[in-house]
Amino acid sequence: MNRCTALILTTLLSPLAVPAHAAPVTVPHDRGTLTLPAPARRVVALEYSFVDTLLALGVRPVGAALGTQGGDRGAPPYLRGRVVGVVTTGSRAQPSLEGVAALRPDLILADTLVHRDVAPALGRLAPTAVFPSRRADLEQLNEQTLLIGRLVGREAAARQLLADQKSLITKARAFARKGAPAFVAGVVTPTSFTAHTAGSFAGSFLEAVGRRNQLPVRDGQTQYELSLEGLVALQPQTLVLFTAPDETPVTASWAKNPLWQKLPAVKRGRVYTFNRDDWTRGRGPTALKLMLAQTIESRFLQDAAPGSAFKYGP
Template sequence: MFKFRKPLLVMGAGLLMSLSLLAGCGSVKPSSEAAAVSAKPGEGSAVASTGTAASASEGKTIKHMWGTTQLKKVPQKIVALDFAYIDMLTALEVNPVASVGIGESSFPEYLKDRFNAKNVINVGQAKQPNLEVLKSVKPDLIIASPNRHEMIKSQLAEIAPTIALDDSSYQAILSNFTNLADVLDKKEQADKVKKGIAEKIASAQEKVKNKPSVLVVGAFEDDSTVWLKSSFIGSLLTEIGTNYLFEGKKDLSAAESKTDIAKLSLERLGEFNPDYVFMYGEPGKWLNNPLYKNLKAVKENKAVEVSRDLWSKGRGPLAADLILEQAVKIMTGGK
């Protein structure tokens, strides 16, 4: 917590007057505990904090996707409006007071052994949180998605200081995680988590040979989708030495248009014909299709069904750690 220095009471009129004059020249009384400071939207994709514990009375200024926000103290009641932020907070051993669900998941299932959801208030779906419920928890910090929550950013800012963090790529996640830790005075814990991920990536790079081609695909009855190379999952798999094949653009008409995906037909998947296909959703619908059976990955038993909750909805340092573990095990035969 930030601490504020109390003035000393000094006896003697002359000395008291001198001290008063000095204080008038050098002190600034904070007008509120937390205040938002506007800046150009989209200025910087990661959080950047300024200020140190030595100048705690001035707080810290956080630079984010919607501008800058100034905090006068370390936030205690935090609302996480996407799974990525629940992941980040859990990695920092901080429990939010409120969070959101995505689809049928009320919180990231892969965090069930680490995230205590018992006393966390659900404020609705990530794509449309209930602002009245959110307001009732009286947060002192809201972490929002720059894409999902663009239309309600002014309402969120009226409730509490709000920051919008980019979670599109693995690199952006780690950058924001580092600086969020600084804001929450959790640098030591963040360093520990990042060291573990760096070691796992280095190990994966040694084990994953010959740059295998890969794609992460959502197989569904209506629209099947593929994650972009620049996405969180695409950038993470690229980092360990795979050749992630889909470098196309985000498709706004896709089912999950707020994320970095594009539509992908089975015919198009056959054109890519990757060494490995990581699938979630309803891949069983393809089993009897000749196009599916003719895929190289299917013929070589390298078409693998994975958890949608982790590989699609999961984004954050803890998700990265688990995905790396699973991916390397699959691509190295469990070595």
């Protein structure tokens, strides 16, 4: 086989290659319906869940919101090795329109909440699909995996990802102790505790694997802040904290308050901590595999005292 023939075959067999006879693709999204003349080959992803999903589908984005402007933390560590060389188009909160335009994308993936003000401008640069990534639950994000798969010509791969995920969740549920008390979960930063209800990604995921979320969506908000007093009022039997290893969470100061010591979860020794880079920032198929493993390893599903790697120690 000569070099020219090998190059042609490589191109044809590439998951990003789109045959000349490719049919148009139509998907619904939060700003209407998007139709592409053929599956997208040059994709810019403005949320980490989109980056995670594309990579899981075997598609490398040409650009992504991986910057740290506006106080963002950049790509979650579990993704960093896989996005080396992907052009940074600003941060999620502050995408660079000039940077996006320079990449000549044929598809932009944007977030309903974060990019609501710039979505019209993005749409003038290239076809743009807008999905509720930041405030979506597990079911909505799975729907997005399928739609993104369709947009990039990888729908069969997306369906396989979801089938594999369903199988893993079923296996994880076997570890869940029946009758275990409900949990309260929240992202904890140096200044705030943001509760993740049953309508959030992490909150709905933990329900999917067999534990009950104590908090329903409140006034349409899937996530909302709680004070220490607000947390005490809930009297949680189990507490799940999503923290960052390079930050000191606000709960470190709360732990010095007698009110914290009176929390049933603290008394029971059922305060679990997970890395929020894995749990609340990626929100894609790859992150979900990490999360599934950690729910078992931490002994959260079993409602047993957390192992040392997941035990909260302020």
